[in-house]
Each structure stands twice: as C-alpha cells, then as structure tokens.
Amino acid sequence: MRATGVFFAMFVLFGLCVRAQDLESLRWKNRVILLYTHSLDHPEYKKMETGLQADAAGVATRKIIIFTIVGEQVSRGLPAEIWEKLGPRAGRIPDLAEGFRLELIGLDGGLKYTTTTATPREQLWALIDGMPMRREELRTKGNP
Template sequence: MSKTHLYGATKVEETQGGQAPVASLEEFRWKSRVLVIFADTDNSRAARQENQLLADRTGLQERDMVVFKISGSTVKPIFGAGGDLNETALRKELRGPEAGEFAAALVGKDGTVKLKVSEPVSNGELFAIIDSMPMRAAEALKPDR
C-alpha cells in the first residue's frame, strides 16, 4: 500500500512493504540508497533536481547515496559509484514514466522503492524521509558514523 504526502507543492508517494527488491539495482542492496532521476524532455526539472542534490554532497555521502539520471536510453551516474545499468529494466522495475517525463524514485538499502515523486524534491524533504527510516536511525547510532 502506498501513501501520498504533499511536501510544499511536490506530490510524494511513500511506498511501504510488500514490494520485491529492484533486481537491476541488486549490486547496491544493503550498501547504498539509490535515487534515480528520470529526465524530462527539456531536462529542466531533472537539471533542477540534480543541482539541488549536488549542492549537498556531504549530505548525500552521509546517507550512503548514489544518484543516477535516465535521459532517453542512457543511464548516467550523477553521484557515487555505479555499475552498468539498463534503462529499460530500471524504468520497468521502478514503474518510471514514459521517456521525456520527469520523475524520481528512491530505493532503500533493502532494495525496495521508498519514495516516488513527480516533481523535484528538496534535499531537506528527501533527507527527512531518509532520516526517518529505521535503518538510517540505526546507522546514526553507530560510533563510526
């Protein structure tokens, strides 16, 4: 079941349980949280999302994030190390939009989709969602963090 929240003017869909892990992102499971940005035709919203994220590289790194952008049939790493990912598989598994439409999806360390947005989300909103996750709370308690 999913819940829809409004953060500012951004429609956010938080998904809960019952989902199978995203197979095409298996290499990141239990290591990293993955944000996949689907670029819009003119790239305006995707570029805004990318710029917002990269303005706080420390925040991304502290939350073990990797970020990819799908533009057309290309998957481009934006932040963090990434493997050879297939655009078609990601779009299907993440239930991404048609090519040319903006969306972003957050995949947790457990490999399941935690958040989908249809408009760019601020770092504050994204980090608040991540920081509310039980696994992130446990990480924050570790002395080596």
C-alpha cells in the same frame, strides 16, 4: 500495487549496466536515487541536480548513489556525463507524462518514495533520516 513498484525498481536496478554494478552489489550498502527525465534541461530535473550537487557531503553521508535515466541511457553520479545503454533486463521505463520522475530506493532494495516533481533536498534528507536503518546508523556511528 506497492509490491509491484518495489519489484519494478529492483528489476530496473538489476538490469543497469553501470560499471558492473547490479542490485546485489548495491543492496544493504547504498541507497539509490533514480532520476528519470526526457531531457537534462527539464526544470524538475535541473532542480534536483542542483540541490543534490550542492550537498555532496549529505549524499555521501547517507550512502546515496544517483542514477540519471534518459530514454534507454543511464549515467551514474551528478552531473550526468558518462552514459551507458540500459541492460537488456532493465524492464520498462516508468511513464514520464510529466517528463520527470524521482524514485528513492532504500538499503533493502525497496521503493521508499516516488514523485514527479522535484523534492527539496531537506525533505529527502528528512525522509531518509527517518528510516529505521538510517536512525540506527545515526545512533551507532554518530553520523550527521
């Protein structure tokens, strides 16, 4: 099941038509947070948006790119302002029975974390900072 999730996440990222970005240009350079929601007013989405915007330095230090996906539209960065249509290869959008879903994709393109509730920024940072490649970054570069 996990392999299916990883394949789906890679498939979605590959199909994103965001300023000519594709999975290959992000892999090994950036971690990706996908925020799926029915509405930008959804309370779980708002919590994530507020929390991530409050620590732009933490986002940048961890090499995170954030995408918001509403229906068949995608926006890069926060706040979600510039919208583009998902590419034809984007695959199906995950079930949003709760109206919100967060997916964290690692540098290797693998799905590392998924939830249907807002995750405190500190918890996300701890998860990312515990990943082997991030630990190596911290060890070799002395990043905070």
